[in-house]
Amino acid sequence: MTDAGWIILTGVLAATSCALLGTFLVLRKMSLLGDALSHAVLPGIAIAFFLSDSRAILPMFIGAAAFGLLTTLLVEAFHRRWAVPEDASIGIVFTALFALGVVLISVYAGQVDLDQECVLYGEIAYTPFDTLLWDNQEYGPRPVWILSGVLIFNLLFVGLLYKELTLASFDPGLSLSVGVSATLIHYLLMGAVSITTVASFESVGAILVVAMLIVPGASAYLWSDRLPRILGLAVIFGAVSAVVGYYLAGLWNSSIAGAIVVVLGVIFGVSVLVAPRQGLLAKLLQRGRLSIQVAQDHILLGMVRQVETGADQTWRLRDALGLASVHPWMARQAMRLLRRKGLVALEADATVDLTADGRRQGLQLLRGHRLWETYLNQLGLPQDHVHGPADAVEHYLDQSLRQEIGGLVADVGLDPQGKRIPDDSQNH
């Protein structure tokens, strides 16, 4: 495989391993703890390094997992036992341990082949040169082997314990009561996160690995409300960011890890904008649809009020559009929908008229409006206070709510202004 291939593969493996576990951190609202772990494991790595006097991965995993669990334990202890607020206790524990790691490494920097730069920023570009030698044979880059192992481990972890992870994350109470210790699951997850971050260190560093943990899951969460789909999307986001990041780094002549995380940031930004469930665009569209619905109601109401006065029922199109009192484009959309629903008919001479259905629906709207006014009035609101609220709420009063309010207000046929409240019956 080419060097580029190895580097991309390393990035993809790191990003997907992180995304898989990170999604659960996001769901459990423990992103900050993931951040903390990725830093607090540093002394564990340093100690493992000194003791084993090598960069053998197993001692490092053990050291990292130990310090990961120690972090979790200390955070809990400070929070529960000594009433330190949880975020403060996370902040204290991880910075203290991280500092310890930095000191350890710098003190022994002369003797060992481990430097702060490497741990903090990583260097994925060196991956191809770090080959695994065994029996004088080269077996490809070491990080690829390690990260593949971690990815398989994480896949097994999430795959086998999916049921327990979801139960303990969603409802720790029930989880405990049926014998699935939410605490045990918590520590298992934190152990796995510690190992994953250590494996990713060499490539992306302690700082950027946080982004790989949190951003894919947080972005995927905006796109779906099904956990399996969120997990799948998070993994895809991770992989895509690694590939695109690599080529962008080439284009910009920049750090690869940095470019990967920039891509992740862009993915998140795009998700915030266009995600179907909670995206900004979706919310704008929804608001637009609502405005057009309100405009339709206003046109119907305006026309039906005219009918009530007994005046000429035919409207010039322009006047009818004016009833909506919104932007002309919106008013035209509203009119188009009214016509399509057969509530309004457009004549050849550019006049519009209510159909029988349109009149019926308009009267029901009017009934809702006036019932609400009456209801508020009987609650003690003065007459001049009731029109505004009724105008706002009339669009949401369906048949059953109208019926309920009809039952609540004392039996009157007139609203506070003395206008007749249309009957509930369909015709008028």
Place this chain on the structure above:
Amino acid sequence: MTDASRPDGAPQDVEGASRSAGASTGDSINQAADPSTDSPSIQLLPDLDPASIPIRIHDMTIAYHRKPVLWDVDLDVPEGQLVGIVGPNGAGKSTMILAIMNLVPKASGWVRIYGKPYEEMRRIVGYVPQRESVDWDFPISALEVVTMGRFGHVGWIRRPSKQDKQLAHEALEKVGMGEYAHRQISQLSGGQQQRVFLARALAQDAKVYLMDEPFAGVDAATERAIIDILMELRAQGKTILVVHHDLQTVTRYFDWLIMLNMRVVASGPTEEVFNDTTLNKTYGGRLTVLSQAAQAVQDYERGRG
């Protein structure tokens, strides 16, 4: 300001009244008001075989951070009854439910489910936590939540079977939520969410149910639906413990009542134990002595720590 204007005034009035009554008519009332002796309004079932008592609590004290929240609880819950637990905020109602499942450490005492420790009887106990205790934005469907009720039967690592899912579906149908099975839970109303929780308990297929405020914040229709199901469970011989807040419905809903305020004030058939005297003792101030003592314990510990 309210605190300052009546320093323990109201509580002592209640106690003072019963004291003087006790002095004039004999000492029975006086005894009932004394927390150190076994009050006759706590009915135990000493003659029954322990293996036939769904829940027996013996001399249990629970403390959080060394601050006692439940003192010296002795309790028997008879089989096949709908049992209410009432008491003011902070009376230890939820704590008692957690303690029955061994989820909070006990300072002393023990709990037996049909004569055995909870760990051996897990599968016959169903639990409904408070609705607010979970994150309803969690990305799962109503059916998935109900299927969680089967996890205790499924065991570690194994997947829920077709039959488990079938049972979950039936439970959802039973609470009238069948058509919402695949709805994401954040899209459900409060009442619907509570029904989902109830369905999950049904899916647990337990003999003893522990429910923490299943009626809190639900609409009238849901409340009726829930009570109907609880009564049906009772008709099947199941025992149901319900933490409850609405005193008006107590006599209609529950056969047996546990009145709690940091200790068991009364426990027995609802019509026997639910009266002004016990209500006063539960909601009146006399028991604030207990909370003052608890506070003193905590202050002492804090001062030393």
